[in-house]
Amino acid sequence: MGRHSCCYKQRLRKGLWSPEEDAKLLSYITKYGHGCWSSVAKLAGLQRCGKSCRLRWINYLRPDLKRGPFCQQEEDLIVELHSGLGNRWSQIAARLPGRTDNEIKNFWNSCIKKKLRQRGIDPTTHKPLAKTLTENDNEAAKNLQFAPVKSNEDKLLVQSHEVSSKPSDFAGYLSFQQPSLSASHDSCTGSPLGFNFSAIAPSSCSLETLTSSISTLTTFPSTIPAFPTPPAQVKSSISLPSESSCLTSTSNGAFSYGDSSAPFSWDCGNFDRQRQGQVHPVVEDSKWSEYPQLPCLTGSPFQAFNDIKHEPVNFQTFGFPQPCFQHMQ
DNA sequence: AATTTGCGCAACCGCGCTCGG
DNA sequence: TCCGAGCGCGGTTGCGCAAAT
Known part of the structure; x- marks a missing residue:
């Protein structure tokens, strides 16, 4: 001091x-x-x-301070808010009555960070730790990530990562685990944008198994906030992460509203801390050719991975509510 | 029992912003 | 427009205690 x-x-x-x-x-x-x-x-x-x-x-x-240890509800809220706001402790504290920014900051640095890392989540990005990003293609294949996320029927969840285990574990994991989802929010409007969910896939799991396992996961927990009603007309959009960030980013399948000229847009998530929570610009149709495009990834995740694994490209977008797949390396 | 290590937390640092003169 | 004081915020430091050695 x-x-x-x-x-x-x-x-x-x-x-x-x-x-x-x-x-x-x-x-x-x-x-x-x-x-x-x-x-x-x-x-x-x-x-x-x-x-x-x-x-x-x-x-x-201050007489209105709460004191005492944080309850689980507060902890969950801090994690959720941090995923959208980053280290803006005062803004986070504003959402937790009786708690100070300093208290939350200390709690984050001493406890939550550690817990997230133990769960294989990067406390800065709130995404699976990208320990294999620099490894070879075989290893990268085990870490194939599935981005989106939500079908018309309020179904479907997201995404995989890796862990060493038996192939059979993966199906069981996805089938039986009630995933801890976190909602992402638009930092401007506070409206929910999407959800993050990571499941652990064993490294030896085949992609076919992985795909079928994901399809068994079809129900959102009831505690997830209501999803914004999509407008009648949907416009695809693209946002551009920086060249460096695209190599290390992960996807969370966030939805975002565009500007006034674009009623609705959707992209594959947040690409770096600076852009987290921001409303991405909607690209005019005529400008699309200026951006690197991936093959249309409507096939299996395996096929999608094969198609794009050598491309140092940012991401692929689709019109709501089509799912898409993303891979980073 | 003495010493070292690790951790939580209170408090300070330093930068940037606002506002008034 | 400039300048300085005050304030707010995120980052950092280091005290004090408990656990480990």
Whole structure:
């Protein structure tokens, strides 16, 4: 813990607050409110800088603080919000009454990060850890990713990753596991955009098995928020990740509304942290030829993978509600 | 029993923004 | 328009305690 330069100049106290200091600050703010923090310090008779007083009040003395350990519901909400907002702790805290940004940040860094990693999820991207992205094609094939996601009948889930296990495990895993889905939201409107789900596929599992296993997973849990009603007319869209990010990104099958000229668009997900939660621009029909196109991936995932595995291309889009497949390497 | 290591959390740092003079 | 003070936020530090050695 360092000390503010103003504290040096004015020989102000640093470090932990004593109960007496807390009492002074609490008593003063309860009576008069805080107003200008630099004057609070003086008027309350504290040898502290205003900044320190503000922090102490916000993180500890405020009467509406909840305290105590985070419950599972709060933890889930933090993960969900973080997937859309990133490290914007103050915005996340605004959605958790009684919790401070500092508290949430500490909880994230000390607990949640670790838990996510244990589950094979990258805490930064909220996507499966991409440990095999640089390995050879055979290895990449085991990590084939299935992007979308949702059919007209509110069915179908997403995607695979790898793990070493018996082929038979995979079918069982998908069939019996109630997946922990996380919803992604539009950061502007707050409306749900899509869902992330990762299932673990054994490395020895054939892609045919994998495909059939996915098809057995057909029901959304009832807790998933309502999906936005798609408009009558749907327009395909494409968004462009940066050249570097496209090599390491994963897909979550997010839906997004386009701008006013495009009633609805859908893409294969978020490509890097900067773009997460943003509404991607809709590409005009006439501009499509300017972008790298993949083969139409309406066949099996296996075929799709074979078609695109050597292409350093971003992704493929389809009109809602067609599923598509994506692969990164 | 003494020492080391790891972890959680409170508090500080430093940057960028806003606002008033 | 410029400048400085104040504020808010995300990142970082280091204290204190418990577990491990």
